[in-house]
Amino acid sequence: MDQPLRIVVAKPGLDGHDRGAKVVARALRDAGHEVIYTGLRRTSQQIVDTVRDEDARFLGLSSLSGAHAHLFPQVCQKLVEAGLDDVIVFGGGIIPDDDRPALHEVGIRAVFGPGTPTSEILEFIRTAASMEGVGVGQGSRWHWDASA
Amino acid sequence: MGCGKMADELEQALAGDRRAMARVLTAIENGTAPYDITSAPQSIELDAWNTLAVTGPPGVGKSVLMDAVMTRWAGQGHRVALLAVDPSSPRSGGALLGDRVRMTSVDNPEINHNVYVRSIATRTASGSVPLIVEDMAAFLLRCGWERVLIETVGSGQAELRCAAVADRIVVVEGPARGDGIQAEKAGLLELADLVLVNKSDLEGAERHAGELRESYALDGEGGPKVLLTSGLKGHGVAEAADAMLGLQSSGRAVRARMRERLLARHERRLTNHPSYNAVLDGLCEGTLDIVDALVRLSGDDA
Numbered sequence: 001m002d003q004p005l006r007i008v009v010a011k012p013g014l015d016g017h018d019r020g021a022k023v024v025a026r027a028l029r030d031a032g033h034e035v036i037y038t039g040l041r042r043t044s045q046q047i048v049d050t051v052r053d054e055d056a057r058f059l060g061l062s063s064l065s066g067a068h069a070h071l072f073p074q075v076c077q078k079l080v081e082a083g084l085d086d087v088i089v090f091g092g093g094i095i096p097d098d099d100r101p102a103l104h105e106v107g108i109r110a111v112f113g114p115g116t117p118t119s120e121i122l123e124f125i126r127t128a129a130s131m132e133g134v135g136v137g138q139g140s141r142w143h144w145d146a147s148a
Numbered sequence: 149m150g151c152g153k154m155a156d157e158l159e160q161a162l163a164g165d166r167r168a169m170a171r172v173l174t175a176i177e178n179g180t181a182p183y184d185i186t187s188a189p190q191s192i193e194l195d196a197w198n199t200l201a202v203t204g205p206p207g208v209g210k211s212v213l214m215d216a217v218m219t220r221w222a223g224q225g226h227r228v229a230l231l232a233v234d235p236s237s238p239r240s241g242g243a244l245l246g247d248r249v250r251m252t253s254v255d256n257p258e259i260n261h262n263v264y265v266r267s268i269a270t271r272t273a274s275g276s277v278p279l280i281v282e283d284m285a286a287f288l289l290r291c292g293w294e295r296v297l298i299e300t301v302g303s304g305q306a307e308l309r310c311a312a313v314a315d316r317i318v319v320v321e322g323p324a325r326g327d328g329i330q331a332e333k334a335g336l337l338e339l340a341d342l343v344l345v346n347k348s349d350l351e352g353a354e355r356h357a358g359e360l361r362e363s364y365a366l367d368g369e370g371g372p373k374v375l376l377t378s379g380l381k382g383h384g385v386a387e388a389a390d391a392m393l394g395l396q397s398s399g400r401a402v403r404a405r406m407r408e409r410l411l412a413r414h415e416r417r418l419t420n421h422p423s424y425n426a427v428l429d430g431l432c433e434g435t436l437d438i439v440d441a442l443v444r445l446s447g448d449d450a
Contacts, residue, residue: 003178004241006174028242029237029242029243032242034236034242034267037249038248042255046254053254053266054266054267055173083167
């Protein structure tokens with residue numbers, strides 16, 4: 001097998017619900033990846049520092065608090081400012097369809113809602129890992145069409 | 149990764165760029181770094197230590213306690229790195245690396261320029277520490293980190309591999325770990341340079357510390373210090389952190405440490421051998437027996 005991918009799973013902001021993040025982290029682990037979980041209530045800066053220090057290739061952001069439209073783009077901006085433009089970012093949680101285009105616009109390559117099969121998330125990871133230039137700050141227009 | 153890019157990143161890392169340093173560490177971990185990037189020290193540092201392994205059973209509070217220790221050291225101006233090891237799944241090869249969840253020092257903007265934490269999975273290594281950690285620690289020291297802590301996978305009595313990778317060993321124990329006989333048993337505790345009985349806010353900690361001290365007193369060699377701590381409440385943390393900083397080698401068990409180094413190197417040669425996976429397949433399919441397998445892996449290709 002190739003080297004495992006290093007993936008940070010993070011909970012930004014004041015949001016105490018991490019069942020979804022843990023399920024995704026577990027699925028990624030069982031697919032052979034190395035998952036670094038941040039724990040609850042992290043600031044954007046803390047998440048970016050973690051991605052930098054852990055040299056993660058992917059960052060998964062989970063939010064069920066309704067603050068995704070503010071926090072997710074903030075994390076993406078700070079990643080780019082820190083020179084981490086090649087990190088591939090995806091998100092999930094309670095995120096209405098109407099809010100998704102804006103998130104894709106800032107470089108988030110997939111947004112998964114409740115009911116997404118974990119197999120689809122793994123398929124996204126495989127696909128994105130094999131593509132060039134889909135990091136958060138690399139200007140790609142590509143994003144994954146999530147089923148839920 | 150191209151050689152030129154790696155050379156740039158190496159230079160940036162040595163100049164203090166944390167992102168470049170993290171990437172070089174990944175290359176070291178993956179075995180894709182040019183070989184001469186790092187040369188791990190071959191001897192055990194007897195004066196001031198550079199690397200210190202923190203080990204002990206799962207759930208005794210190693211992460212919380214080390215976070216508190218690092219907070220103190222970083223506040224005093226020491227630059228300290230922590231390599232936190234968690235197990236890889238033997239089935240999928242994946243890992244959930246959760247030590248950061250309990251770390252506050254890395255998130256504290258007052259001191260986090262003095263703190264670096266990196267999560268590491270055991271991957272194919274047996275035991276509580278993959279030997280590659282030795283190279284990663286050596287590289288961190290080259291980048292100007294003064295002290296490197298290596299937090300092992302939660303481990304039991306017979307797990308001595310951490311002795312292979314560090315100048316000093318601190319064993320963290322919990323309260324009420326069985327009856328007094330547990331403290332008398334041979335194993336890891338014999339190699340410790342310092343023992344911290346954590347969760348001192350809970351019942352049984354003082355008794356367990358007393359049993360350990362008694363057990364060491366019977367050695368006649370004057371065993372390591374046994375201190376009580378509570379990482380959660382902060383009790384005893386300052387004393388433990390100060391004791392760790394100036395920790396002298398107990399000088400005991402040098403031979404045992406060298407044996408662990410030798411065994412760890414040997415194991416790494418086996419697991420890095422180009423035929424390693426093919427040999428494992430052969431063993432599973434029954435086309436090879438263990439003796440044949442050892443012969444095939446004894447070449448110098450590693």
